[in-house]
Amino acid sequence: MQTALLETRLGSLSPTARGKVRDIYSLNEEELLFVATDRISAFDHVLGSGIPDKGRILTQLSLFWFDFLKDTVRNHVLTADAAKFPSTLNPYLDQLEGRSMVVRRAQMFPVECVVRAYLSGSGWKDYQATGAVCGIALPAGLRESDRLPEPIFTPAAKINTGGHDENISFEDVITAVGADNARALRRLTLEIFEKASKHAESRGLILADTKFEFGTIDGEIILADEVLTPDSSRYWPADAYSPGGPQPSFDKQYVRDYLESIRWNKQAPAPSLPDEVVARTREKYLEAFRLITGRTGL
Numbered sequence: 001m002q003t004a005l006l007e008t009r010l011g012s013l014s015p016t017a018r019g020k021v022r023d024i025y026s027l028n029e030e031e032l033l034f035v036a037t038d039r040i041s042a043f044d045h046v047l048g049s050g051i052p053d054k055g056r057i058l059t060q061l062s063l064f065w066f067d068f069l070k071d072t073v074r075n076h077v078l079t080a081d082a083a084k085f086p087s088t089l090n091p092y093l094d095q096l097e098g099r100s101m102v103v104r105r106a107q108m109f110p111v112e113c114v115v116r117a118y119l120s121g122s123g124w125k126d127y128q129a130t131g132a133v134c135g136i137a138l139p140a141g142l143r144e145s146d147r148l149p150e151p152i153f154t155p156a157a158k159i160n161t162g163g164h165d166e167n168i169s170f171e172d173v174i175t176a177v178g179a180d181n182a183r184a185l186r187r188l189t190l191e192i193f194e195k196a197s198k199h200a201e202s203r204g205l206i207l208a209d210t211k212f213e214f215g216t217i218d219g220e221i222i223l224a225d226e227v228l229t230p231d232s233s234r235y236w237p238a239d240a241y242s243p244g245g246p247q248p249s250f251d252k253q254y255v256r257d258y259l260e261s262i263r264w265n266k267q268a269p270a271p272s273l274p275d276e277v278v279a280r281t282r283e284k285y286l287e288a289f290r291l292i293t294g295r296t297g298l
């Protein structure tokens with residue numbers, strides 16, 4: 001079993017931002033190092049085991065989507081070629097190769113730009129409680145995982161404590177970023193989603209929802225963070241789609257089933273995973289990469 005990289009050790013460089021599974025390091029005033037680890041989270045907890053190559057697979061997926069979308073929106077990537085990284089990183093290239101990118105520092109909008117074409121997760125919870133999601137009223141009688149009449153922009157406020165982001169209204173976005181930026185973020189989010197979901201559909205996948213993070217560089221809105229990865233999106237196998245309940249996660253179902261099989265108390269420390277669950281989950285990430293990119297190798 002290959003070893004998973006859970007933490008990067010970059011000498012005196014320490015993360016300037018840490019997510020559950022990815023870390024950002026400040027290189028200088030203009031550049032950041034964006035690293036995707038092999039950590040995996042489930043039920044909002046980072047598990048004790050990593051998935052070998054997960055970070056590399058998801059980085060290559062983001063790079064595929066950045067290129068796929070380059071005629072629609074600029075992005076923050078400067079290079080993902082480790083040979084072009086600042087020489088100060090040379091001692092650490094074995095940890096960084098394939099799973100990291102040097103990106104332009106942007107002024108990030110304090111909004112998670114979520115778009116949903118299906119009713120799932122917090123959207124389903126909000127709909128059950130109010131008949132709406134982010135203030136957008138939906139038809140009555142929808143079931144969990146039903147396809148929505150059209151994709152909807154359902155923004156969330158970034159909660160830095162690592163908890164759930166809080167769904168907010170479009171008016172809240174206007175308050176946070178101004179009307180012009182709010183309209184631009186909504187338009188870009190829906191436009192990108194339309195293109196990506198059509199591509200996913202052509203590859204046998206339902207892109208149920210996803211989250212984008214945008215920022216500005218020299219006053220221009222750019223697409224940042226990770227993009228359309230299984231960590232930032234819900235991908236469902238189209239041939240198994242069955243509305244009326246939760247859908248199998250394309251990438252994390254083995255993990256979820258295992259955690260439920262051991263009746264894990266989510267207040268307890270996150271458990272490690274059996275080798276078989278790790279191996280099968282790694283295969284699912286590779287399958288997502290192959291399906292989405294059409295490539296066989298990383």
Ligand SMILES: N#Cc1c(N)ncnc1-c1cnn(Cc2cccc(F)c2)c1
Binds near residue numbers: 019106107213
């Ligand atoms: N991408 C990007 C980015 C950029 N290009 N310029 C300035 N800031 C960011 C930035 C800051 N936080 N995040 C989210 C985030 C949190 C935790 C870990 C992560 F890897 C990522 C993104």
